[in-house]
Amino acid sequence: MDFLGGAQGLLWQGFLVTLQISGASLVISYVAGMLVGVPASTDVRIVQWLTRAYIEIWRGLPQLITMFMVFFILPQTGVNIGPVISGIIGLSLWGSANFAELVRGGIRSIHAGQREAATALGLSWLQQMYLVIAPQAFRRIIPPSFGLAAAIIQGSTIASLIGAADIIEQSHRSVARLLFSEGNAYSLPIMLTVMAAFFCICYPLMLLGRYLEYRLDRQAPGDGGRRGLLRFLRARSTG
Amino acid sequence: MDFSLSFLIESWPVLGAGLARTLAVSAGSIALAFLLGAVCAWIRHERVPVLTWIVYGYVELFRSTPILAQAYLIYFGLPSLGIRFNSDVAACIALTLWGGAYNTENIRAGMIAVPPGLSEASSALGFDRLKTMRLIILPLAFRISIPSVTNISISIFKSSSLMIGIGFHELTYAATNLIYQTFRISEMLISLAVIYLSISTLISYAARRLAQRVHVAGV
Numbered sequence: 001m002d003f004l005g006g007a008q009g010l011l012w013q014g015f016l017v018t019l020q021i022s023g024a025s026l027v028i029s030y031v032a033g034m035l036v037g038v039p040a041s042t043d044v045r046i047v048q049w050l051t052r053a054y055i056e057i058w059r060g061l062p063q064l065i066t067m068f069m070v071f072f073i074l075p076q077t078g079v080n081i082g083p084v085i086s087g088i089i090g091l092s093l094w095g096s097a098n099f100a101e102l103v104r105g106g107i108r109s110i111h112a113g114q115r116e117a118a119t120a121l122g123l124s125w126l127q128q129m130y131l132v133i134a135p136q137a138f139r140r141i142i143p144p145s146f147g148l149a150a151a152i153i154q155g156s157t158i159a160s161l162i163g164a165a166d167i168i169e170q171s172h173r174s175v176a177r178l179l180f181s182e183g184n185a186y187s188l189p190i191m192l193t194v195m196a197a198f199f200c201i202c203y204p205l206m207l208l209g210r211y212l213e214y215r216l217d218r219q220a221p222g223d224g225g226r227r228g229l230l231r232f233l234r235a236r237s238t239g
Numbered sequence: 240m241d242f243s244l245s246f247l248i249e250s251w252p253v254l255g256a257g258l259a260r261t262l263a264v265s266a267g268s269i270a271l272a273f274l275l276g277a278v279c280a281w282i283r284h285e286r287v288p289v290l291t292w293i294v295y296g297y298v299e300l301f302r303s304t305p306i307l308a309q310a311y312l313i314y315f316g317l318p319s320l321g322i323r324f325n326s327d328v329a330a331c332i333a334l335t336l337w338g339g340a341y342n343t344e345n346i347r348a349g350m351i352a353v354p355p356g357l358s359e360a361s362s363a364l365g366f367d368r369l370k371t372m373r374l375i376i377l378p379l380a381f382r383i384s385i386p387s388v389t390n391i392s393i394s395i396f397k398s399s400s401l402m403i404g405i406g407f408h409e410l411t412y413a414a415t416n417l418i419y420q421t422f423r424i425s426e427m428l429i430s431l432a433v434i435y436l437s438i439s440t441l442i443s444y445a446a447r448r449l450a451q452r453v454h455v456a457g458v
Contacts, residue, residue: 060436062397064411065428072424154305161307161404168307168404175315191316195304202303 004193005186007174014170015197021087021156021166026149028092033099038129040100041107051100058097063158066090071162087159095152099145106141107133143216146209150202157198167194247426250417257413258434264327264409265396268334272395273388275335276342280380281372283343284350294343301340306398309333314405330402330409338395342388349384350376382453389446393439400435410434 004011040051058066067090074081074089081089110133118128160169171194175187279294301309310333314326324332353376361371400411414427 057436060439061432062400062411062435064400064403065431065435068411068415069428069432072418072428076424150303157305157307158401161401168305168311172311172315172404186319188312188316188319191308191312194308195300195312198304198308199300203299206303 003186003189005174005178005182005184005190007171007178007186007190010170010174011167011190011193014165014167017084017164018153018156018166018168021084021091021159021164022153024088025091025095025152025156028088029095029099029148029152030145032092032096034103036096037100037103038107040104051104055097055101055104058093059101061094063091063094063155064161066093067158067162083159083163086162087156087164091152091155091159094155095148098148098151102141102144102148103137106137109140110136139216143209143213146205146212150205150209153202153205154198167197242425242429243423246421246423247430250421250423250426253413253417254410254430254434257408257410260327260407261396261399261409261411262438264330264334264402264407265399267331268338268395268399269392271331271335272338272342272391275339276346276388277377277381279339279343280346280350281377283347284376285368285372297336298340298343301337302344306333306337307401307404309337310402310405326402326406326408329405330399330407333402333405334395334399337398338391341391341394345384345387345391346380348387349380349382352383353379379455382450382455385446385450385453389443392446393442396438396442397435 036051036054039047040055042048067087070081070090070093071083071086074086114132114136115128118132123131157166157168160166160172163169171190174190178184178186279298282290282294285291310329313333313336314324314329317323357375357379358371361375366374399407399409402409403412403415411431414431418424418427
């Protein structure tokens, strides 16, 4: 591993920080996104306005600006947090707004007749939700949420710009340090290693999301498993 | 937190200069990413030998890696091969390559969505493949892909803020610099948020108007 000029230790440390930021943000985004997205799909006007404002603001702002807001404003109110926590909060605001929009869209896409039929059967709102709507909506929410997961993992790199020592920041520092101490920055292999690390994590996630979406598109009974996968791969290699 | 309007007015020349650079790099990258996406989508759609696999690899690689890593690779990594850009050019290249990868898929999806009967009809009329693409498929594919291309264009505009990582002095850089000099945090962050949100809204409004104007019934 000498092609990295001894930077592999720092890169590994940075990789662990990247995993921390993305892991925490993934969990918080999905939980908070659910808590915002389900109310957003109801017909209560005031709830719709509030959730819409949340979704539009945090989806609309660049992730970096959101992180800056958390990083600069929270300490003023007496809460002392470092760049890693600020990054997690900022990224989670963005991720939860995006997931909330997916959840809202997924629930809204279920035909109104389903809900009417459930009402006619005397099911309560909660029963309608988890017996009728949620099982159908989730089939539609899950495929795009894999793409969102990849986007959240990629977004964790932005925390390096507010000072989190993630893999991007460590690669940057290593290049500067090696250039100074050895005259050879090893910059290309180091940057390619960082790219490879993200590719190995995000590409399978995106492939899986696309596969699930494909399966949803041409849903036929009993065609869920291996035959679907084979057809998916064939369709991709020719198209 | 006190909010000082006079500070905002005082600092406007600095913010405005940053905004001008943000807008310049975004406009350039949005246009180039659209062109790159159109060419790559054409290569993929026509399955040009060898090139189609290169484009496929490029699209998958750039969609699965963070734009910040790509910018660092271009700005810090390439100089060891003797390829050197200043931060303005590197920022533009990074945003273009990143947006181009997404636009390839967007425009290709638009090409696939053009009803096959249209290209069959055009070959029945004796148009060759290039003419079919240029006169029949592309004009419709562009119309179909307006919403998705708009989303990526807004993302390019927002992602230009990340280019402070390679020392590109744009709007966010100007604002954070002012924060560190004056500790006027709320003024700067609120103006940043307002500027980014309103320009994004403007882009999507313009795209909706464009889509209405060029709308063709039935596609």
